[in-house]
Structure formats: structure tokens, C-alpha cells
Amino acid sequence: MAQTVPIPHGMKEARRRENIAGYLFMAPSLLFFIGFVIFPMGMCLVTSFFNYTMTEFTFTGLKNYQIMFGDSVFIKALVNTIVIVVVSVPITCMFSLWVASVIYKMRQLHTSFFRCVFYLPVVTGSVAVTVVWKWIFNNYTGVLNYVCKALGIISTNVNWLGDPGTALWCIITILLTTSVGQPIVLYVSALSNVDHSLVEAASVDGATNMQTFWRIKWPQIMPTTLYILVITTINSFQCFALIQLLTSGGPNHATETIMYYIYYNAFKLQNYGYGSAMGIILAIIIAIFSAIQFRLAKTDNG
Amino acid sequence: MSAIEKKQRASLLNKRAPEVDNTDHSVHALTPYRVISIIILIVLTLLLIFPLYWIVTGSFKTKLAINARVPVWFPVEPTLDNYQRLFQKPAFTWLFNTVIICAAAMGLTCVAAAMGGYALAKKKFTGRAFLFSLFVCAMALPKQVILIPLLKEMAFLKLHNTLWAVILPTVGWPFGVFLMKQFSESIPNEMLEAARIDGAGETRTFIDIVLPMIKPGIGALAIFTFITAWNDYFLQLIMLNDTKVLSISLGIAKLQSEMSTDFGIIMAGAALGSVPIIIIFLLFQKFFTRGITMGAVKG
Numbered sequence: 108m109a110q111t112v113p114i115p116h117g118m119k120e121a122r123r124r125e126n127i128a129g130y131l132f133m134a135p136s137l138l139f140f141i142g143f144v145i146f147p148m149g150m151c152l153v154t155s156f157f158n159y160t161m162t163e164f165t166f167t168g169l170k171n172y173q174i175m176f177g178d179s180v181f182i183k184a185l186v187n188t189i190v191i192v193v194v195s196v197p198i199t200c201m202f203s204l205w206v207a208s209v210i211y212k213m214r215q216l217h218t219s220f221f222r223c224v225f226y227l228p229v230v231t232g233s234v235a236v237t238v239v240w241k242w243i244f245n246n247y248t249g250v251l252n253y254v255c256k257a258l259g260i261i262s263t264n265v266n267w268l269g270d271p272g273t274a275l276w277c278i279i280t281i282l283l284t285t286s287v288g289q290p291i292v293l294y295v296s297a298l299s300n301v302d303h304s305l306v307e308a309a310s311v312d313g314a315t316n317m318q319t320f321w322r323i324k325w326p327q328i329m330p331t332t333l334y335i336l337v338i339t340t341i342n343s344f345q346c347f348a349l350i351q352l353l354t355s356g357g358p359n360h361a362t363e364t365i366m367y368y369i370y371y372n373a374f375k376l377q378n379y380g381y382g383s384a385m386g387i388i389l390a391i392i393i394a395i396f397s398a399i400q401f402r403l404a405k406t407d408n409g
Numbered sequence: 410m411s412a413i414e415k416k417q418r419a420s421l422l423n424k425r426a427p428e429v430d431n432t433d434h435s436v437h438a439l440t441p442y443r444v445i446s447i448i449i450l451i452v453l454t455l456l457l458i459f460p461l462y463w464i465v466t467g468s469f470k471t472k473l474a475i476n477a478r479v480p481v482w483f484p485v486e487p488t489l490d491n492y493q494r495l496f497q498k499p500a501f502t503w504l505f506n507t508v509i510i511c512a513a514a515m516g517l518t519c520v521a522a523a524m525g526g527y528a529l530a531k532k533k534f535t536g537r538a539f540l541f542s543l544f545v546c547a548m549a550l551p552k553q554v555i556l557i558p559l560l561k562e563m564a565f566l567k568l569h570n571t572l573w574a575v576i577l578p579t580v581g582w583p584f585g586v587f588l589m590k591q592f593s594e595s596i597p598n599e600m601l602e603a604a605r606i607d608g609a610g611e612t613r614t615f616i617d618i619v620l621p622m623i624k625p626g627i628g629a630l631a632i633f634t635f636i637t638a639w640n641d642y643f644l645q646l647i648m649l650n651d652t653k654v655l656s657i658s659l660g661i662a663k664l665q666s667e668m669s670t671d672f673g674i675i676m677a678g679a680a681l682g683s684v685p686i687i688i689i690f691l692l693f694q695k696f697f698t699r700g701i702t703m704g705a706v707k708g
Contacts, residue, residue: 128611129534136525136586137540139517143559143581144547150558206453209446223694224454230690231461232640234658235679238665239460242467242672250463250480284457289701296702334705337549345551348642352662366553373557374647386554393551 151383159380171384181385184356184363187275191364192343192396195282199339200332203287207294208320222295226288233285233348240281241353244268268354271361278349278362286342290335297331298324333404337397344393365389464683467676468492475673491677495664499652500681503660506649507639507682510572510656514579514638515631521580523627526589527619531601541590544583552582556647563648574648575656579638585630588704592626593619629700632693639686657682 130137158167175181203225210221228236243250244267252264267273301324309319347366350356356363356371365385373382467475471488474481528534529541563574596619604614620627645656655663661678668674690697 125532126534129528129532129537131611132524132528132532132615133534133540134524135521139521139577139581140544140547140583140586143562143578144552144555144583145543147555147558147562148547148550150561151555154558205446206450209443209450219694221450221454222698223691224457226690226694227461227687228457230636230640230687231464231683232658232686233642234640234661235464235683236460238661238675238679239464239467241665242676243460243463245670245672248476248478248670248672253478253480284460292698292701293705296698331705341549341551345553347553351646352665366551369554369557370643374560379557379561382557386551386557390550390554394549397549 151386154380155384155387157380159378159383161377167380171381172388174381175384175388180360180363181365181368183360184365184368187362188344188346188364188366190275191279191282191346192340195279195286195343196336196339198283199286199290200335202283203290203335204294204332206287207291207298210291211295211298218295222292225291228285229288234352236281236285237349237352240277241268244277244353269358271358274354274358274362278346278353281349281353282343282346286339290339293331293335294328297328301327329404333400336400336404340396340400341393344389344396461683461687464676464679467672468680470673470676472673491673494674495677495681498660498664499655500657500660500678502653503655503657504681504685506572506654507656507658510575510579510645511635511638513572513576515634517576517580518585518634519627519631522585522589522630523620523623524615525586526591526626527593527596527615527623529586529590530593531596531598531619544586547583548587553643556644560647570649570651570654572649572654575638575641575645578644579634579641584704585634588630588633588700589623589626591703592623596622625696625699626703628693628696629703632689632696633700633704636686636690636697 155171156166156168158165158170206221206225210218213221242248246252246264246266246269249267251267252261255261255265265273267277305323306319309323314322345366346364347370350362350364350367351370354362356367366389369382369385369389372378372385466482466484468491469484469487469489470481471484471486471490474484474486529537529544559578560569563569568574568577600618600622601614604618609617640658642658642662645659646662649655649659657678661675661682664675664678
């Protein structure tokens with residue numbers, strides 16, 4: 108391996124060496140990637156065609172998929188999940204763009220400070236965040252009831268998590284606090300990288316701040332926006348810890364999401380085949396959403 | 410576009426490259442819009458920090474203060490009772506397990522991803538384009554969906570209920586390779602060529618030339634993996650059941666399900682689970698930010 112590549116020997120030898128070296132360097136990551144991501148993904152697809160429980164393993168074709176679309180709880184979970192995505196994704200994107208546009212021009216130290224603050228709920232971890240919110244929302248000892256009563260918004264204590272009308276909104280609120288961190292970091296960096304000569308030229312030409320933003324900065328940060336839309340969508344679709352720890356999908360399936368329902372079926376009822384089938388559908392839905400966002404962003408960008 | 414790339418390359422190669430080098434001078438003008446924005450921002454900051462404040466102060470409150478109808482905003486008579494009760498449970502073991510998971514996942518990910526990312530960026534082997542798109546596509550898939558077969562696989566490998574069941578899938582996640590490929594792209598080909606002409610073998614080139622160049626990237630990946638692994642609740646929930654192998658996240662969840670309204674001990678657990686990782690984040694946040702931003706380019 109130590110000699111230089113002999114040129115007269117031709118391209119073939121060099122190519123062979125490059126292949127061997129390339130695959131040797133790839134080997135560790137490929138091992139883990141294939142073993143613990145690709146292989147299980149394939150198995151997920153396969154098991155979705157089986158009636159697979161603790162005692163049974165029989166091929167049933169598309170039966171799991173048929174059951175799914177007649178399962179009213181699954182439909183409810185699907186609707187809830189889509190509500191969560193449709194509400195939280197645009198709010199997260201717009202809010203983080205707004206925060207980033209306010210803080211990116213500050214002094215380095217101040218920018219870092221705000222960036223950290225908005226990232227804190229992510230770092231704190233879903234479990235710690237969830238348990239404290241459970242206390243804040245508590246019917247008797249929660250701060251929220253106290254503050255709302257003091258401000259005159261409500262007159263009697265509200266059981267925020269126990270009421271089907273409010274539970275899903277509580278979940279969305281917490282989800283928002285834990286999902287703006289990463290987009291803000293990305294937007295701050297994207298806005299700092301906007302080509303400044305264009306911005307200056309525009310202001311010389313008498314463009315207002317708004318015009319400069321939409322005409323010059325917005326197109327340049329489009330790739331970042333697209334990336335943020337995709338990751339936020341994926342994260343919102345997979346909302347799980349909040350549901351499991353706060354409401355377990357209740358009351359009366361008001362906060363049931365696909366991810367929680369998969370967990371419930373696969374790991375509580377040991378109905379692996381059905382769980383896998385729902386997982387495949389979830390993956391397909393996410394792929395469709397991402398594709399739509401890509402298409403929209405592409406045409407938007409011209 | 411190329412200007413942006415050049416800047417990213419510059420900030421990669423030069424650790425101290427300022428993030429904002431095109432200082433906008435119209436900035437410091439305090440328009441009414443800006444004043445209002447900053448006020449809103451400060452209010453939001455207080456609201457966002459509140460849950461964290463509530464965890465930490467709550468963990469020092471007496472039962473009386475916790476259950477008061479009028480919230481006790483600050484623990485005037487702090488008590489360690491919650492922590493004493495917490496440590497009667499194997500809370501230290503939980504914390505220790507989490508640290509082991511994070512450290513092992515971090516180490517393995519960095520080694521595997523640094524090698525893989527370099528190969529994807531600089532080695533022209535057959536099937537490179539295919540492998541790269543496979544990595545990127547896998548990243549867009551919901552990783553929680555594969556937990557069912559993963560559980561079966563771990564049971565088959567006799568790794569279920571061991572920390573490996575959490576470590577191995579974390580290392581397999583393609584983000585690290587993708588990130589390291591982004592960083593390796595900035596290594597000038599001439600340097601690799603020069604090393605080859607000097608007679609350095611592949612291993613030598615990797616250790617002496619490549620590693621020093623991608624060190625900032627490895628730092629970013631290390632801290633990113635550590636924090637992600639710390640908070641990956643779902644994977645831990647599926648793979649670890651025995652009290653002895655629980656992680657701190659699972660420990661807090663267990664506290665909550667066992668003593669649902671004893672918020673004092675639950676907050677003590679939450680503080681134990683979140684304060685260490687927050688400190689690590691604050692210490693290394695520069696690396697962390699770089700990891701997030703580099704991972705997104707051309708996402």
C-alpha cells in the first residue's frame with residue numbers, strides 16, 4: 108500500500124486500489140448502517156405482511172393494511188397527527204425565522220445567548236420537559252390554572268390534559284417550545300451568510316427593509332427553509348414522548364397520534380405485524396409530505 | 410452561491426473565523442419595530458426558561474410548597490428531602506448508564522463516521538454515489554418506525570436489556586457519516602496528492618493529513634451525538650426494561666408513573682437528568698452549533 112501508483116501499470120490498478128481503500132474506510136459505518144438501519148427497515152416491510160404476534164407468524168398479505176383503514180382509532184390518530192403537523196410546522200418555521208431575523212444582527216454574545224435560550228428545551232430532554240409541563244398543567248397544583256385565574260381568563264380550574272378540547276393544544280404548545288431551537292440556529296447562520304453586497308445595493312436603490320428581505324434574503328435562504336420544513340415535519344410526525352408521558356393518547360383518543368398508536372399496538376399488545384404496517388404507512392406519508400415541500404420550494408425558487 | 414461555499418470552507422479551515430464577517434451597519438438603529446421585537450423576545454425568553462426554573466426550584470421545595478394552591482415562586486425554605494428520597498432509588502446507576510451509552514455511542518460514531526465520511530468525499534470507489542444517496546434517503550425516514558424489527562434483532566443477538574441495544578442503533582444512524590462527508594469535502598485534493606507522492610500509505614494519509622483537517626467536524630459530531638443519545642427516550646424505552654439498566658430518562662419516567670403527583674421527587678429526577686447535559690451543552694455550544702449548521706447544507 109505504501110508505494111506510489113505506477114503510472115505505466117495503467118488506470119485499472121489505480122482504480123482497484125481506490126475501490127479497496129474506499130470500501131475499507133466505509134466498512135465500519137456500513138456495518139452499523141446496514142446492520143441497524145437498513146436491515147430493520149427491510150424487516151419492517153416484510154413483517155407488515157404477516158400476522159405477527161407472540162404466538163403467531165402467518166403470511167396474510169395486505170390484511171394488516173385493510174384492517175388499518177377500517178380502524179377508527181387509527182383514523183383518529185392519523186387526523187390528530189396531521190393536525191399537529193399542519194399547525195406546528197408553519198408556526199415553527201415562521202416563528203424561528205422571525206427570532207433569527209431579530210437576533211442575527213446583534214453582537215455575537217447576544218446572538219449566542221438567545222440561540223442558547225431557544226435551544227435549551229431541546230437539550231433539557233423530552234422527559235424532563237414533559238414531567239415539568241405535567242405539573243404546570245396540573246388541575247390542582249399547576250401554575251397555569253393559577254395564572255389564568257389571576258388574569259381573569261378562566262373562573263374555575265381547567266383540567267387541561269384531561270379535557271378532550273384542550274389536551275391536543277397543550278401537546279402542540281409543548282412541541283413548539285421544543286422544536287424551534289434547531290431552526291433558529293440554522294436561520295441565524297443562513298441569514299449571516301446572505302451575500303451582503305446585494306443587500307447594500309438594494310438599500311442604495313432605496314428598497315425598504317421589507318423589500319430587501321423578501322426580494323434578496325428570502326430567495327437566498329430558501330435551501331435552509333426547505334431543510335427546516337422537512338426536519339420539522341419529520342419530527343412532528345414522530346411526536347411520541349410527549350404523548351406517552353402526558354396523556355397516553357387519552358382522553359378518549361383525543362391525543363392519539365400514529366407514533367403512539369404504533370407503540371401501543373406493537374409493544375403493549377405485541378401485535379408486531381400491525382404495528383409494522385402502520386410504520387410503513389407513516390414512512391410513506393412522511394415521504395409524500397417531504398416530496399411536496401421539495402416540489403413547492405423548487406418551483407417557488409424558479 | 411460560490412461565495413457562500415467559500416465562506417463555509419473558510420470557517421471550517423479556520424476555527425476562529427467570525428460567523429458574521431459582513432457586518433451590517435444599519436443594524437444598531439433602534440427603530441420602534443426593533444424595540445418591540447426585543448421586548449417580545451425577552452418575554453419569550455423568560456417563558457422558555459420558566460420550565461427549567463420550575464424543575465430546579467421545584468426539586469428543593471417542601472411537600473407543602475409543592476402542593477400550595479398559590480404557587481411558591483421561590484423555595485424560601487429549601488430542603489434536600491427530594492434528593493434524599495431520589496437517591497434511595499438507583500438514580501446514580503441510571504445516570505451512570507446514560508453516561509456510558511452517550512460516551513460509547515459518541516466514540517464509535519466519531520470513528521466510523523470520520524472514516525466513512527472521508528471515503529465518501531475523497532475516494533472514487535464504485536458505488537459511491539449510490540451509497541451516498543442511500544445514506545441521505547435513510548435520514549429522511551422516521552427512525553422510530555424501525556424499532557419493532559430492531560427489538561427482535563436485539564433479542565436475537567441476546568443484546569436486549571443491555572446498553573449495547575441502545576448504543577449500536579445510535580451509531581448506525583447515517584447523520585454522522587453525512588456530516589463528516591461535508592467536512593471532508595473541504596480537504597484540498599492537492600494535499601492528499603502530495604501525501605501520495607511522498608509515499609504515504611492510506612492509513613498514514615488518513616491519520617496525518619485528514620484527521621487534523623476534520624478535527625472541528627469531529628468535535629461537532631461528538632457533542633451532537635452525546636446530546637442526542639442522552640435524550641433518545643423512545644429507543645431506550647423499547648430496549649431497556651430492567652431496573653439495573655435503566656437510563657436517567659427512563660428513571661424519571663418511572664418515577665412519574667409510580668408516584669404521579671409527588672412532584673418534588675419527580676423534579677429532583679428531572680434536574681438530575683437535565684442539568685448535567687445542559688452544562689455540557691453550554692460548555693461546547695460552539696461546536697454544537699457548527700454541527701447543526703454543517704449538517705444542513707444541501708440537506
